[in-house]
Every structure is written in structure tokens, then in C-alpha cells.
Amino acid sequence: MKQQNDTGGAMNQELLERLWRGDLTGSERARVLSEESVRGGGDLQGQIEEEEALNRLISQNPGCPVSTNFTSRVMEAVRLEQARARREARRGEKGLWGGIGAWLRGSWVAQVLATGLVVVFGVGSMVGLRTYERRQLARSLEVVRDVAALSELELLRDFETIQQLGRVVESSSSMESDAALLAALQ
Amino acid sequence: MSERSDEDAELMLRVKRGDLEAFEALVAKYQQAVMNLIYRTLPDATEAEDLAQAVFVQVYKSAHRYEVSAKFTTWLFTIARNLCLNEIRRRSRHPAESLEASVGIEGDEGVRQYRDVKTYGPEEVALQTELEEKVREAIGGLPETQRTALLLCCENELSYEDISGVIGCSLSATKSLIHRAREALKLRLKPYLKSGVWAGREA
Numbered sequence: 001m002k003q004q005n006d007t008g009g010a011m012n013q014e015l016l017e018r019l020w021r022g023d024l025t026g027s028e029r030a031r032v033l034s035e036e037s038v039r040g041g042g043d044l045q046g047q048i049e050e051e052e053a054l055n056r057l058i059s060q061n062p063g064c065p066v067s068t069n070f071t072s073r074v075m076e077a078v079r080l081e082q083a084r085a086r087r088e089a090r091r092g093e094k095g096l097w098g099g100i101g102a103w104l105r106g107s108w109v110a111q112v113l114a115t116g117l118v119v120v121f122g123v124g125s126m127v128g129l130r131t132y133e134r135r136q137l138a139r140s141l142e143v144v145r146d147v148a149a150l151s152e153l154e155l156l157r158d159f160e161t162i163q164q165l166g167r168v169v170e171s172s173s174s175m176e177s178d179a180a181l182l183a184a185l186q
Numbered sequence: 187m188s189e190r191s192d193e194d195a196e197l198m199l200r201v202k203r204g205d206l207e208a209f210e211a212l213v214a215k216y217q218q219a220v221m222n223l224i225y226r227t228l229p230d231a232t233e234a235e236d237l238a239q240a241v242f243v244q245v246y247k248s249a250h251r252y253e254v255s256a257k258f259t260t261w262l263f264t265i266a267r268n269l270c271l272n273e274i275r276r277r278s279r280h281p282a283e284s285l286e287a288s289v290g291i292e293g294d295e296g297v298r299q300y301r302d303v304k305t306y307g308p309e310e311v312a313l314q315t316e317l318e319e320k321v322r323e324a325i326g327g328l329p330e331t332q333r334t335a336l337l338l339c340c341e342n343e344l345s346y347e348d349i350s351g352v353i354g355c356s357l358s359a360t361k362s363l364i365h366r367a368r369e370a371l372k373l374r375l376k377p378y379l380k381s382g383v384w385a386g387r388e389a
Contacts, residue, residue, distance in 0.1 A: 017346070020339055020364060053379045054372055058340045061321040063222030064231050066238070070221075074242045078209065081243055149243050 019051040022059075161185075201249045208212035209249075213242050216259075218343050220266050226325055226337055227270045234276050237273060241266045259344060260351045267334055267352055318377055324374040332353075332367035339351075 015032060018024050024032075029048065036044040067073075091098070101103045103110050194215075202207035220241055244265050252261065271279040325333060335353055338344045344352070350360040372379065 016365075017361065020368065021343065024338070050372060050379055051368070054368060054375070055340060057317075057321050057375060057378065058325070058336070058371070061318055061325070063218065063341075064225035066217050066221045067235060070217050070235065070239070071210060074213050074217075074239050075206065075210055075240055077243050078206070078246045080246060107335055 016051070019048060020055075022052075022055050024048075195254045198249065198252050198258050199254065201246065202252055209246055211275070211286055212245075212258075216262060218338070219241075220262065221311055222341060223263065223266055223334070224270055226322075226333060227330065228273060229326060234274075237269055238266075241269055244269065257351075260348045261341070263338060263342065263352045271330070320375060320378060324371050327374070328367050328370060332363050332370070333361040335360055336367040336371075 015024070033045055034047070104114055161184060165181070194212065197208040200280050201212065206286055217238065221238045224237050224241070225231065228234050228237065236238065240378060241262070245262060248265070252258075325336070335349050336350060338349045339346070345356045346357055346360055348366075349364075353360055353363065355363070
């Protein structure tokens with residue numbers, strides 16, 4: 001392990017981690033040191049002392065004292081937060097959409113009902129669209145039928161003459177009309 | 187440790203049911219630990235306290251999401267760390283120095299840090315203050331992840347698994363962070379480690 005190399009290889013990882021946490025008891029410390037002296041290893045005692053001194057420096061360095069009314073300030077903030085949440089919930093429940101939303105969230109019956117409404121609306125829209133398309137088709141067929149029922153083209157050959165005769169008859173009064181009738185016949 | 191966490195979980199379940207007394211007990215129990223962690227990151231007493239307050243309010247607001255499977259301290263310190271990081275990010279975006287911060291440093295900040303001032307003579311107090319300042323500087327100079335891992339290990343006695351949960355990295359990476367932090371501190375505080383001044387004060 002890297003830690004072992006950095007600390008001279010004398011200390012094993014488990015011992016080091018226990019030292020970091022200050023978990024090593026006096027008897028354990030003595031046992032480790034005696035084992036190490038038998039083995040004739042490096043300066044284990046020096047390393048242990050250094051780790052312990054560092055623990056002392058860290059743990060004894062004072063943090064920041066908390067003010068005496070800290071808890072009451074937190075509780076006050078929490079109560080304000082509760083009141084705000086209640087206000088927001090009430091505001092959310094007000095109004096048509098808020099009411100509907102709250103009703104939907106509150107009951108599964110409402111959710112089933114809302115889903116049913118959406119399905120009915122969807123099916124109704126589809127049926128309506130089909131009916132409209134069929135009506136349009138029927139109208140188109142009627143137009144085609146009317147065109148098919150028209151007279152043959154030969155009968156329409158004198159259409160303009162007949163139309164003019166009709167106008168002459170409507171305005172017939174004198175000699176002019178006779179001339180006009182003659183011209184039309186020609 | 188597990189008894190303590192069971193007790194915390196029990197309190198937290200009561201908080202989940204809306205019990206404010208249980209929440210008050212949790213605040214009283216962990217306010218100093220949260221405050222210390224924040225203060226090492228944002229060394230201004232007033233701002234640290236405001237942020238600590240925000241941490242506990244956040245804990246209350248998120249109580250409905252708390253599961254017993256998660257250890258309370260891991261959850262608490264994760265929230266504290268996230269709020270600290272948010273604050274650091276906010277400051278980097280708006281690097282305006284607050285008036286309170288400057289007053290704190292020049293004004294009552296030093297007084298706040300003295301402990302048992304009456305017990306020691308002026309020379310000892312001066313020495314202690316210098317040491318505290320050096321240690322604070324050294325810890326403050328560590329990268330955020332190293333500092334948080336170190337403090338959670340040494341001050342809050344969290345297990346390595348819990349620390350890795352708060353930091354959000356693997357167990358081996360967490361141990362490596364602590365190791366590097368300690369090595370850096372040993373280097374920076376070498377004269378004070380060897381002088382045994384702290385040991386002398388202990389005796």
C-alpha cells in the first residue's frame with residue numbers, strides 16, 4: 001500500500017488507520033512496539049508518536065463555538081418553514097385548477113374518473129371525425145350524380161339562341177322586338 | 187457508535203412523523219459538529235452559523251425522504267457539505283466580501299477562539315493562539331475533499347465507510363484522501379509536532 005511506503009514501511013495499514021482515528025489503546029500500543037523491537041524494524045515509536053501528536057493538534061484545535069440561542073433559532077426557522085409550506089399548500093388548493101389538482105391527487109376514484117373522461121373524449125372525437133368524413137363523401141357523390149343526370153351535349157347546341165329568344169320575349173313591345181326576333185332566328 | 191446511530195434513526199423517524207421535540211434533540215446533539223465542519227470551510231463565525239442553521243432546516247425539509255437504511259450522520263454531513271460547496275460556488279460567482287466577515291476577522295473573531303484564557307498566563311495564551319492559528323491555516327489550506335475527509339475522521343469519528351458516503355468516493359480513495367491530508371499537515375506543522383507544545387499543555 002502507498003501509505004505503508006510513505007511511512008517507511010514499518011507500520012501496517014490497519015494500525016495506521018486505527019491511529020488516524022485514535023482507536024489504539026495503551027496496551028495495544030505497547031504490544032505493537034514490543035513486537036517491533038523484537039523484529040528490529042524502523043522507528044515505529046517515532047511514527048506512532050507523530051500520528052498521535054497530529055491527532056491532538058487536530059482535535060484540540062478549537063472549532064467555532066455555537067451561540068447559545070442556536071437551537072431556538074433553528075426551531076424558529078423550522079416553524080416559519082412549516083407555516084410557509086402550509087400557506088403554499090392552501091394557495092395551491094385555491095382556484096379551479098388547484099382544486100382539481102388537489103382532488104386528483106387525493107383520490108384514486110378521481111383519477112379513474114379523469115382517465116375515463118379522457119378516454120370518452122378521445123373515442124367521441126374519433127367517431128365525430130369519421131361521421132364528418134362520411135358526410136363529405138356523400139356530398140361529393142351527390143354532385144357527381146347531378147352532373148351525370150345532365151342532358152346530352154347536342155341538346156345544348158342552340159342554348160344561346162334559346163336564351164336570346166327568352167330575352168326578346170321579355171322586352172317585346174314594338175317593331176324593334178320583331179327585328180330583334182328575326183335577328184335572333186337568323 | 188451503532189447504538190448512537192440507532193438512537194438517531196429513532197429520532198429521525200419521529201421527525202418524519204412531525205415531532206419537533208425529536209428534531210430539537212437532533213439539533214442540540216449535532217450543532218457543534220456541523221458548525222465545526224462548516225467553519226473549517228467558511229472561516230467566518232456568523233456565516234458559518236447561518237449556514238449551519240440552513241443545514242438543519244434542510245434536514246427538516248427532507249425528513250420525509252429519510253430512510254433508516256441510511257445512517258443519520260452520513261446524511262447530515264452530506265447535506266452540510268453540499269451546502270458548503272454551494273456557498274463556495276456562489277461566492278466564486280459573486281466574489282463580494284461581506285462586511286460581517288471583515289468585522290469578524292478584525293473584531294471579535296480572536297476573542298471567540300480563546301479557550302480557558304483565565305487558566306494560562308499571557309505567554310501561554312499567545313503561544314496557544316499562534317498554534318491554533320497555524321493549525322487552522324494548515325487545515326484550511328487543504329483541498330476541500332481532503333479537509334472534509336480528515337475532519338469527519340478525526341473530529342466526528344465517522345467510520346471510513348460513512349466518510350466515503352459523504353465524500354462520494356470509494357473506500358480506498360477516502361483512505362487515500364485522509365492519508366494525503368495527514369501527510370500535508372505533518373509537513374506544515376512539523377515544528378509544532380516535534381516541539382511537544384500541545385503535549386505540554388495536555389499535562
